Amino acid sequence: MFEFDQYLGFLAFLTILTIGFWLMVFLLTFVVPYWIGGALLERFQEIKEEKKAKREAL
Structure with a gap:
């Protein structure tokens, strides 16, 4: 199972991925x-x- 640091890293990755996706859509x-x-x-x-x-001019 995930440790707390891995969980935070995974959440940060998902956040950055989601922000990038919606930025491209916008x-x-x-x-x-x-x-x-x-x-x-x-x-x-x-x-x-x-x-x-x-x-x-003409």
Whole structure:
């Protein structure tokens, strides 16, 4: 059976594993899509402004 030190080590391992799992779930479902969507939106706005500047230059 486990001794107390081994039990604490096992609990620490499970805690770190669980935190890592939920962090990856959070990053892949919320942070990365938000980051990509914001970058695309910003790029589209830049393209729109470039077209507007070219039209005004003519």
